[in-house]
Amino acid sequence: MPILTLAIKSLWNRRGTALLTICSLAVSVMLLLGVEKIKREARESFTSTISGTDLIVGARSGGVQLLLYSIFRIGNAANNISIDSYRRITAFPETAWTIPLSLGDSHRGFRVLGTSNDYFAHYRYAQKRSLSFTAGGPFEDIFDAALGAEVAETLGYRIGDPIVINHGIGAVGFAPHKDKPFRVAGILARTGTPVDRTIHVSLEGIEAIHIDWRDGRKIRGLQISADDVRKMNLKPEAVTAVLVGLNSRLAAFALQRRINEYPGEPLLAILPGVTLQELWTLVGTAETGLAAVSLLVAVASLLGMLTMLLAGLSERRREMAILRAIGARPRHVIGLLIAESTLLVCVGTMCGLALFYLGLVVTQPVIETRFGLHVALAWPTARDGAILILVIAAGVMAGLIPAYRAYRQMLTDGLTVRS
Amino acid sequence: MTEPLIELNNLQFRWRPADPLVIDIPELKIAAGERVFIQGSSGSGKTTLLNLLGGFMLPQSGKITVLGQELTEMSGSRRDKFRSDHIGFIFQMFNLVPYLSVIENVTLPCRFSGHRQARSLQNAKTIATEAERLLKHMTIGDLTLMKKSAAELSMGQQQRVAAARALIGCPNLIIADEPTSSLDADARSAFLDLLFTEVAASGSTLIFVSHDANLAPSFDRTLAFADLNRAY
Numbered sequence: 001m002p003i004l005t006l007a008i009k010s011l012w013n014r015r016g017t018a019l020l021t022i023c024s025l026a027v028s029v030m031l032l033l034g035v036e037k038i039k040r041e042a043r044e045s046f047t048s049t050i051s052g053t054d055l056i057v058g059a060r061s062g063g064v065q066l067l068l069y070s071i072f073r074i075g076n077a078a079n080n081i082s083i084d085s086y087r088r089i090t091a092f093p094e095t096a097w098t099i100p101l102s103l104g105d106s107h108r109g110f111r112v113l114g115t116s117n118d119y120f121a122h123y124r125y126a127q128k129r130s131l132s133f134t135a136g137g138p139f140e141d142i143f144d145a146a147l148g149a150e151v152a153e154t155l156g157y158r159i160g161d162p163i164v165i166n167h168g169i170g171a172v173g174f175a176p177h178k179d180k181p182f183r184v185a186g187i188l189a190r191t192g193t194p195v196d197r198t199i200h201v202s203l204e205g206i207e208a209i210h211i212d213w214r215d216g217r218k219i220r221g222l223q224i225s226a227d228d229v230r231k232m233n234l235k236p237e238a239v240t241a242v243l244v245g246l247n248s249r250l251a252a253f254a255l256q257r258r259i260n261e262y263p264g265e266p267l268l269a270i271l272p273g274v275t276l277q278e279l280w281t282l283v284g285t286a287e288t289g290l291a292a293v294s295l296l297v298a299v300a301s302l303l304g305m306l307t308m309l310l311a312g313l314s315e316r317r318r319e320m321a322i323l324r325a326i327g328a329r330p331r332h333v334i335g336l337l338i339a340e341s342t343l344l345v346c347v348g349t350m351c352g353l354a355l356f357y358l359g360l361v362v363t364q365p366v367i368e369t370r371f372g373l374h375v376a377l378a379w380p381t382a383r384d385g386a387i388l389i390l391v392i393a394a395g396v397m398a399g400l401i402p403a404y405r406a407y408r409q410m411l412t413d414g415l416t417v418r419s
Numbered sequence: 420m421t422e423p424l425i426e427l428n429n430l431q432f433r434w435r436p437a438d439p440l441v442i443d444i445p446e447l448k449i450a451a452g453e454r455v456f457i458q459g460s461s462g463s464g465k466t467t468l469l470n471l472l473g474g475f476m477l478p479q480s481g482k483i484t485v486l487g488q489e490l491t492e493m494s495g496s497r498r499d500k501f502r503s504d505h506i507g508f509i510f511q512m513f514n515l516v517p518y519l520s521v522i523e524n525v526t527l528p529c530r531f532s533g534h535r536q537a538r539s540l541q542n543a544k545t546i547a548t549e550a551e552r553l554l555k556h557m558t559i560g561d562l563t564l565m566k567k568s569a570a571e572l573s574m575g576q577q578q579r580v581a582a583a584r585a586l587i588g589c590p591n592l593i594i595a596d597e598p599t600s601s602l603d604a605d606a607r608s609a610f611l612d613l614l615f616t617e618v619a620a621s622g623s624t625l626i627f628v629s630h631d632a633n634l635a636p637s638f639d640r641t642l643a644f645a646d647l648n649r650a651y
Contacts, residue, residue, distance in 0.1 A: 002530075006519075013518030318513055325473070325510075326584070327503025327531030329496065414475030 003332060007339035010319075014312060021308050022348040024301040025395070029352025030359060031294040032387050033380075037360070039287045041375050046280060049193045050243075050272050052124030053099075054252045057081065057089060057259055058241040060266035064282075067275045070101055070241035073111040073194045077103065080238035085264055089242055092258075094251040097122045099243040102206050102236065105165050110151045112165050112199045114206030114236075120146070122245055125193045135159050136186030139202045142234070144185035150196040152187045159184050163199065165209060180209045192368075204234040244269075298391060302398050305344055309337065309402040313409070320406055321413045333410055334403040341399025345392050353380070353388065422487065423448040424591060424624045425472065430481035431650075432471060441467050442478070443650035447642075451591070454618065454625040456635050459644025465628045468648070469594050472626070473506055474498035486591055504534035507585030507623070511597040514581035515569035522565045525550035525584045535588025546587070553583040556620075557613050575606040582614050589621040597629050611637055 011018045050071050058066040059079030068074040080102075090098045099122055102114030117138045120131050136159045138146060145163055157163070162181040182201055190196055211234075246252055252271060259269035320333055328336075360377055367375050380388070425448065432442040441464045449455050459465045470476045471483060474490045483490040486505060490498060507528065515524045529536035529546045536546060543549035554565055557579040564576070572580065578598055585593050595614070599607040611634065618625045627638065635641040 009518045009523075319516055322510075322514065322516055323527075324475075325508040326528050327499075327535075329499045329503070329531070332531065414470040414473070 003335045003339050004343075007336055007343055010336070011340055011343060017308050017312070018344060021301075021305045021344055022351060024304050025345060025348025025391075026351035026355050028294070028298040028301040029349050029388070029391055030355040031297050032391070033352065033356040033384055034359065035287075035290050035294040036384060036387060037356075037375065039291065040381075042287065043280065043284070045192055046283070047273075047276050048126035049276070050123075050125060052122070052128050052245060053243045053272050054246040054249055055244040055256055055259070055269045056241060056272055056275075057085075057244060057267055057269045060268045063268065063270040063275045064279050066241065066268055066270055067272065067279060069103060070243070071194065071272070073103070073113075073198060077240045080240055081242070081267060082265060083235070083237055083239065085262065085267060086239050086242050088262075088264070089244060089259065092255065094246050094248065094255050095244060096247045097245040099123060100203055100236075100239040101241045101243065102203055102238075103240045105206065105209075107163055107165050107199050108155060110148075110155075110197055110199050112201060112206075114201055114203045114239075116203055119200060123195070123243070125191050125195065129191070131191065131195065132189045133186045134189045136184070138186060139200075139205075140185060141183070142202055142204045142208055143180065143182045144202065144205070145182040146186040146188060146200040147184055148188055148194075148196040148198045148200075149190035151199055152184075157184050157187070159187065165199075165201070190368075203236045203239070207234045207236045298394075301348075302345075302391075302394055305341065305348075305395065306398045306401060309341055309344075309399065310405065313337075313402050313405055316406075317409055317413065320410050324410050324413075330407050330410060334407050337403035337406050338396065338399045341402070342392070342396050345395025345399075348395075349388050349391050352391075422451075423484075424451040424453070424486060425449040425626075426482070426484040428482040428484075430471065430478050430483065432467060432476070432478045440650040442471065442648055444468075444481075444648055447647060449624060449626065451624055452622060454615065454637075454639045455627065456638035456641040457626065457628045457644050457647070458630065458632050458635060458641060459628070459648075460630050463644050464648060464650065465644055466596060468644075469596055469626075469628060472592075473508070473594060474502050500532075503528065503532040505591045507587075507590040507593045509578070509581045509585045509593070509595040509598040512574065512577070512601040514584070515572075515577055517570040518568065520566055520568055521554065521559065521572070521580050522547060522550050524569050524580060525554060525587055528584060528590075529588055532588065535590060538588045542589075550583065550587060553586055553617070554580065556617055557583045558609075559583070574601050575603075575610065578602060578606075578610055579613065582610070582617065586617050586621055586623070590623060593618060593623050593625045595625065595627045598627075599634065600629065600631065607634075 056066060056070050058070060059077060059081050061078050065075065069077050086098070086100055089095060097118060099119045100114075100116055103111060105112040120133075120138045123131055125131075133146070134149070136146070147157055151157070161184045163184060164181050182205065188195065188200075244255075246255065256269040256271065259267050323333060323336075357377070360375060364375050364377065427444050427447040429446075430442060430444040431440055433440050457465060457468075467476070471478055472485070474483075474493070477491055481491075485501075488501065490501070493501060515521075516527065519527070526546045529539050539546045539549040543552060551560075551565065554560060559565065559576060559579055564572070569577065569580065578601070581598070585595075598614075599610055602610060614625070615637065627634070
């Protein structure tokens with residue numbers, strides 16, 4: 001009987017403990033693959049938040065800070081940049097397009113972004129994917145709003161619904177711009193980026209709701225109705241940041257320097273890719289911790305397997321002696337024990353792989369809707385393969401320990417079989 | 420006596436250099452085809468002698484010649500091969516590999532020894548049919564019984580399966596260590612009868628060790644272990 005068949009039958013005979021060992025191995029392999037996948041997808045999703053934009057320009061502060069408030073809608077700008085600077089940047093010969101961004105207001109916990117229709121035309125995410133509408137379209141009126149997918153879904157808004165924007169940010173708004181409600185004109189398709197959690201309105205709309213305000217307060221006695229506002233020639237005075245697309249990417253560095261040295265006001269231009277990488281090195285440490293934990297789980301389950309095999313060994317002392325008396329050589333018995341650990345770890349690893357994909361299929365829609373993270377159902381990567389091979393190799397190595405013990409036992413026991 | 424199957428000369432064994440001798444046998448010859456009964460009380464070193472005969476252990480001095488070959492001069496792996504080719508063992512109890520079926524247990528020696536596989540195939544087309552033949556002779560002919568896992572059998576049945584396994588491939592020597600002491604009187608004599616018949620049929624030599632002097636009359640020759648072993 002080939003050793004492998006013998007190993008299978010021997011494990012089947014102890015299927016209770018063997019199954020538990022396989023389960024623990026499977027869970028740890030699933031965890032390893034899962035963490036690896038989340039790491040990869042998070043990084044992917046992170047770096048694909050913005051694409052196609054060559055420069056982000058804002059008031060002078062830190063590059064990471066500029067990226068955080070302009071793209072991730074985290075934190076606030078210390079300063080705005082004047083509309084004059086915005087126009088100059090737009091007028092540079094190297095500039096292909098610009099998107100103005102004006103932040104500072106919110107609606108029921110979601111950030112409101114004042115921009116222009118250029119946003120829908122030029123904003124790109126992931127692999128240069130452009131934004132698309134699932135309903136409605138871009139702004140046609142000052143008080144039109146375009147909702148990110150998550151905003152529309154969470155708040156249950158449909159085309160035509162009115163929206164009252166709060167001054168400042170925060171879930172429970174204070175000082176709402178009640179007199180000038182916006183109307184939902186378009187709903188954007190899901191992107192898995194902060195765009196999903198943003199309410200887009202026109203720059204003029206932002207200007208309009210602040211027209212009878214000064215220094216964050218309503219001017220007492222001044223009341224201008226929405227219809228009157230429409231008739232006024234609204235001219236935004238400032239924007240928070242500008243996204244710039246260039247005719248040639250090669251010009252990015254030169255233009256960045258020129259903007260940073262702009263004499264009119266202190267500006268900062270960043271290359272989004274570079275600053276994203278910088279930010280990721282900060283965020284990425286959490287994933288290293290996660291990977292370390294899952295590695296420890298894998299080590300624990302391999303130790304569990306070792307415990308099972310070693311505990312089984314003393315019970316199987318007699319079996320080994322019988323095998324030897326029947327004619328099994330030391331290499332047969334060593335082979336049997338290594339075959340057992342190899343089988344356990346191989347089956348465990350394959351179960352872990354299956355469990356991982358099963359988990360992926362089950363949780364994919366949840367992760368997509370809850371976190372806006374699209375987790376692709378893809379073949380294992382080379383890195384996944386390396387992880388699997390490493391686990392199997394570690395399992396086989398662990399199997400050498402009981403094999404050696406059995407070999408020593410067998411030599412001393414001979415016929416003197418203890419039961 | 421022609422060329423003896425087993426010849427022991429000045430055999431001495433102790434567990435550790437400082438320990439007293441456990442085995443001290445000046446001379447023992449066992450002829451091919453002989454059925455020898457070695458009687459001795461438990462703890463007298465009988466099993467140690469069988470360990471030496473089987474090549475599991477080596478003596479500090481003396482010679483063990485089996486089939487004209489000197490065991491003490493063989494390498495460990497040569498001894499392993501020699502044992503699996505030429506010797507069949509039956510223990511007192513728990514002889515079988517619990518997770519294998521009866522048939523698988525009986526055919527196991529042929530998997531480890533090409534020599535015994537070849538000799539089984541002289542008797543039958545496949546080793547499984549040879550195993551079935553031996554099991555039938557051992558009155559375990561029932562097919563459902565043969566497919567059963569070894570752990571499901573009664574003690575008497577297990578010992579007969581163990582005998583069939585020791586006999587498969589006609590090894591030159593069968594070593595039985597108290598194979599009947601876990602059986603009741605009826606099962607014991609039935610077992611002995613079957614064993615003798617099959618040993619005779621395969622032409623094997625039988626060394627049977629037991630504390631039970633009542634078994635002695637059935638054998639060609641009886642040796643008292645106390646007389647044989649000066650260390651005892």
